[in-house]
Amino acid sequence: MKKLLIMLMVLVMALVPVACSSKTPSTQPTEQSGGQSSEGASGYDALKPVVLIGADNASMGAAAQLFGELVSKKVSEITGGKLTVEYYPNSQLGNDQELQSQMLAGDIDFVVCQTAQTVNFVPEVAIFDLPLVFAKYDAKTIDYALNKSPFFDKINEAYTAKNMRVMHYLQAATFRETTSNKKISTIDDFKNLKIRTMENQNHMAFWKALGAAPTPLPWSEVYVSLQQGLVDAQENATDTSAGANLQEVQKYLVLTHHILYCNQFLINNSKYESLDPLYQAALQQAVNEAAVEIEAKLATIDTENRQKLANGGIEVIELDNAFIDQMLEKAQGVYDSIGKAIGQEYVDTLQNALQNPQ
Known part of the structure; x- marks a missing residue:
């Protein structure tokens, strides 16, 4: 009997390490494709699939559409299809203001759009409306100021207070320009321009x-309004103008450089915060990678679209520095009113970031 008990004790002691080892996962990462460790892969595997809904109001082939679609593709690849996007480009779900309203209501999750109409939701975004504020700087300097400097953190506080979050400002030191059926040769030629x-x-x-004489119109009505002479001119980035074939209804492209052509990736902040941190990081990675690819092409796209407009019969008019200075002088009141409305600290923080890039 005693011998039997000893044999049983030996058997139990032999089995204990086996049982323990079956409950202890290996801490050594296994190499995966793309450099992902098994720990990272199992992290996505442990999460429930999530589908985001995104949209833009851009013309066909414009930067906002390219950016939104590339982010959607990349985030699916990064997460192995666990975080995916249903993307609706080219105003399928509405114009910029409607899209941002839907985003705030939670009907869609993110929007790629320019900054102008965000001012209706986040007044501090009027900082981007300062005429010609970016005109003297190159793309690298502007990228630092908008995406990597203290200005980015400060402006995001204003977004998150309204339940939005900006994840990136997409730009390449290209600008909104003016197309017109009236030739602009002097500052006085702007008088009464519709x-x-x-x-x-x-x-x-x-x-x-x-x-x-500025006249706000929905983008969908611009071509016909120009064609019928209801307005004389419009202002937009060259990819938007070329994408809408405005060379068919306009005579001149005036390089006014008055507003930076900048698209923002906006997401509903409650939705963002509801995402697992792994998904948050994957989305930011997708945004960053897509931005690098698209921004590298934007200057070329701008040049190509200028040429498309010129090939369609539009005369390109370049303005010299003296002309730009005249525009700035007339626009000084806009600088004063924006600084007063949103707080001069926003203006100072942006200008400091532009003047002192790291």
Whole structure:
């Protein structure tokens, strides 16, 4: 009997390490494709699949569409299909203001759009309406100021207070330009120019300061309005103008450089915070990688679209520094009113970041 008990004790002691080892996962990562460890892969495997809904109001082939679609593709690849996007480009779900309203209501999750109409939701975004504020700087300097400097953190506080979060400002030191059926040779030629603008009070104030007659219209109505002479001109990035074939209804492209052509990746902040940190990181990685790819192409896209407009019969008019200075002088009141409305500290923080890049 005693011998039997000893044999049983030996058997139990032999089995204990086996049992323990079956409950203890290996801490050594296994190499995976793309450098991902098994720990990272199992992290996504442990999460429930999530589908985000994204949209833009851009013209076909414009930067916002390219950016949104590339982010959607990349985030699915990064997460192995666990975080995916249903993406609706080209105003399928509405214009910029409607899309941002839907995002705040939780009907869609993210929007890729320009900054102008965000001012209606986040007044501090009017900082981007300062005429010609970015005109003297290159893309690298502007990228630092907008995405990597203290200005980015400060402006995001204003977004998150309204349940939005900006994840990136996409730009390449290209600008909103002016197309017109009236030739602009002197500052006085802006007088009484009927120009379509976005529904943005600061944009309209700038054109009024030049003596023009700004007229906000939905983008979908611009081509017909130009064709029928209801307005004389419009202002937009060259990819938007070329994508809408405005060379068919406009005579001149005036390189006014008045507003930075900048698309923002906006997400509903409650939705963002509801995502697992792994998904948050994957989305930011997708945004960053897509931005690098698209921004590298934007200057070329701008040049190609200028050429497309010129090939369609539009005359390109370049403005010299003296002309730009005249525009700035007339627009000084817009600088004063924006600084007063949103707080001069926003203006100072942006200008400091532009003047002192790290």
